[in-house]
Amino acid sequence: MTKQAAFVRQDIVAPRRAPVRTTGLIGFARERLFNSPLNIMITLIGAALLWLTLVPVVRFMLIDAVWQGSDRNACLESNVGRVVGACWPFIQAKLDQFIYGFYPEDERWRVNLTFALGALLLLPLLIPRAPAKALNSGLFFAAYPAIGFFLLRGGGLKGFAVHWVADLGSGFASSLVDAGTRFAEAGATMSRGWLSQPIALLGEAIAWLGRGLGWLVWPLEWLRDYTERFHSPLWADLTATTVIVSLLVFFFSGGLRNGWRALFRSIAIFVGIAIVIKVMRLDQGGLPIVDTRSWGGLLVTLVVSVTGIAASMPVGILLALGRRSTIPLIRVFSIAFIEFWRGVPLITVLFFATYMLPLFLPGNFTVDGLVRVLIGIALFAGAYNAEVIRGGLQAVPRGQPEAANALGLSYWKTTGLIVMPQALRNVIPALVNSFIALFKDTTLVLIVAIFDLLGQLRASFADPNWATPTTLFTGFAFTGMIYFVFCFGMSRYSLFVERRLNVHKNV
Numbered sequence: 001m002t003k004q005a006a007f008v009r010q011d012i013v014a015p016r017r018a019p020v021r022t023t024g025l026i027g028f029a030r031e032r033l034f035n036s037p038l039n040i041m042i043t044l045i046g047a048a049l050l051w052l053t054l055v056p057v058v059r060f061m062l063i064d065a066v067w068q069g070s071d072r073n074a075c076l077e078s079n080v081g082r083v084v085g086a087c088w089p090f091i092q093a094k095l096d097q098f099i100y101g102f103y104p105e106d107e108r109w110r111v112n113l114t115f116a117l118g119a120l121l122l123l124p125l126l127i128p129r130a131p132a133k134a135l136n137s138g139l140f141f142a143a144y145p146a147i148g149f150f151l152l153r154g155g156g157l158k159g160f161a162v163h164w165v166a167d168l169g170s171g172f173a174s175s176l177v178d179a180g181t182r183f184a185e186a187g188a189t190m191s192r193g194w195l196s197q198p199i200a201l202l203g204e205a206i207a208w209l210g211r212g213l214g215w216l217v218w219p220l221e222w223l224r225d226y227t228e229r230f231h232s233p234l235w236a237d238l239t240a241t242t243v244i245v246s247l248l249v250f251f252f253s254g255g256l257r258n259g260w261r262a263l264f265r266s267i268a269i270f271v272g273i274a275i276v277i278k279v280m281r282l283d284q285g286g287l288p289i290v291d292t293r294s295w296g297g298l299l300v301t302l303v304v305s306v307t308g309i310a311a312s313m314p315v316g317i318l319l320a321l322g323r324r325s326t327i328p329l330i331r332v333f334s335i336a337f338i339e340f341w342r343g344v345p346l347i348t349v350l351f352f353a354t355y356m357l358p359l360f361l362p363g364n365f366t367v368d369g370l371v372r373v374l375i376g377i378a379l380f381a382g383a384y385n386a387e388v389i390r391g392g393l394q395a396v397p398r399g400q401p402e403a404a405n406a407l408g409l410s411y412w413k414t415t416g417l418i419v420m421p422q423a424l425r426n427v428i429p430a431l432v433n434s435f436i437a438l439f440k441d442t443t444l445v446l447i448v449a450i451f452d453l454l455g456q457l458r459a460s461f462a463d464p465n466w467a468t469p470t471t472l473f474t475g476f477a478f479t480g481m482i483y484f485v486f487c488f489g490m491s492r493y494s495l496f497v498e499r500r501l502n503v504h505k506n507v
Contacts, residue, residue: 060085060470061477075468086474087466094460098479101296101451107288110151111299117144118306126493128500141310147276152295152303156286157277159224160237161245166224169217176210179203234283235274242270292370296451298482303370304452305439308377312438315382320389321415334386341383346444349376354448373445381438388430392423425501432494436487453479 033043064085066075073079075087091098100108121140124130150156183203187196227236246266253262277283295303322334341349353376354369396419404414424431446455457475460466 060473062086071465072468072471075466075470077469084468084470086477087468087470088474090460090466090468090471090474091478093466094456094463094475097297097460098453098456099298101299101456102294103296103299104290104294107290110154110287110290114148114151115302117147143272143276145307147280150280150282150286152290152299153292154287154289156282156284157234159227159233161241162220162224162227162237163233166217166220169213170221173210173214173217176213177207178210180205180207180210183207232283234277238270238274238277242267246270292368295370297456298453300370300445300450300452300455301439301442304374304377304442304445307374308381308438308442309435311374311378312381312385315378316385316389317420319382319386320393323386323390324393338383338386341380342387344380346377346380346441347447349380350444350448352376369448370450373448373450377438377442381434384434385431388427388434389423391430392425392427393419395426396422428494428498428501432490436490439486439490440483453482 032039034040062085064083065088066080066084066086067088069075069087069089070093074089075084077084096105096108100111103111118140121136121144124136125133125140130136180203183206184200185203187198187200187203223240224237227233227240230236246263249266250259250263253259280286319334319338322330323338325331325334350373353372357372358366400418400422401414404418409417442452443454445452446458451459457479460475461472
């Protein structure tokens with residue numbers, strides 16, 4: 001083989017062109033917006049649409065807006081001498097109405113304190129590294145609703161758990177006895193037909209069930225009557241409840257061997273309840289009562305949405321587990337409940353809860369209108385959340401519960417510690433989507449004469465002192481921004497939680 005001569009360049013290589021920038025604003029535009037004829041056309045069309053929408057909005061909301069004034073004359077084009085945009089003096093004049101509704105002005109500090117307590121307890125829950133999550137959760141989900149109720153509505157307590165259980169149990173037992181007696185009489189009065197005897201037997205069974213329940217409740221009725229003899233029945237009832245509940249917790253937590261910690265925790269909880277009762281003077285009548293019909297605005301929107309979101313989650317979890325249960329009765333009940341509530345419009349639920357439910361209650365038993373709406377919304381949202389959670393449960397690999405069973409974990413520990421956390425992590429986007437939809441659906445309560453934020457806005461349009469051509473658009477723009485802030489905040493926080501809990505982020 002002959003050896004080939006090495007090539008040696010005699011001239012300097014000409015410099016190459018600089019590489020195309022792929023970072024920064026120019027790189028982003030080149031790579032994402034103008035990298036193909038189709039994308040160029042879409043970018044130009046999008047820019048034109050933004051120009052046609054954003055420029056008029058900015059002009060209406062900021063440039064041509066009126067910022068100062070005391071009545072409608074400040075927002076009339078004939079008085080200003082130019083095109084008038086948003087009438088912000090209208091918002092300033094009606095801001096208290098939008099937030100508090102018709103809540104008494106001298107009692108609005110109670111609403112502000114409720115908002116402040118809610119934000120103070122919610123903020124540490126949203127921060128992942130904040131300490132004492134268990135204590136904070138208990139305060140927010142257990143103590144805060146009760147404190148908020150007595151702050152917003154007012155009133156005091158005449159009794160505690162002994163009175164409540166005794167009254168509820170005796171009333172339910174009496175209703176069963178009355179219903180069973182009527183069934184038995186209806187079956188006995190039937191002159192013919194094969195249904196007469198079964199109906200009579202069913203009535204007798206219901207009546208005996210009511211009598212048995214009455215016998216079970218009798219000790220609590222005696223204890224209730226005994227606490228009434230004290231100078232302060234509330235404190236006597238609270239003491240009896242503390243003793244009964246603490247002993248039960250101590251016994252079921254292991255007794256002398258392992259129950260001391262649970263006993264001290266139970267006593268500490270009741271001591272905290274006693275402190276709240278004393279500070280809020282619930283034993284002396286509490287704060288002045290403000291009827292829920294005086295509530296309105298953002299207050300009602302937040303109460304309905306937060307209560308619906310918080311109460312629908314446990315309902316949805318129980319229904320999702322019940323639909324996957326191997327017990328036929330529980331599974332059939334869960335399926336029927338879910339399909340019934342999902343097949344009924346929310347407007348129908350609100351109408352039934354407001355106007356029809358009182359017809360089915362005993363004559364001496366009443367439920368506040370807002371409470372009925374809250375219960376209806378919680379059950380309605382719980383049925384939808386149940387299907388979302390069930391989808392998350394189905395996404396958990398079967399090997400997870402099988403491995404837990406192999407380790408000897410019980411069903412509840414397997415579900416609570418292994419299966420349910422993974423299921424909820426899988427459906428975070430769907431759950432937050434349901435929460436956002438529920439937050440916006442609270443505007444439907446206006447149909448049953450409950451004035452939320454949008455209802456107060458509509459009511460404010462009837463004021464002739466602010467009747468201008470731009471008042472309507474200004475009001476809807478303001479409420480739209482409020483709804484957007486809350487919904488966008490929930491969306492971004494769900495994205496943060498989803499990324500933080502992503503098991504594949506380090507893979």
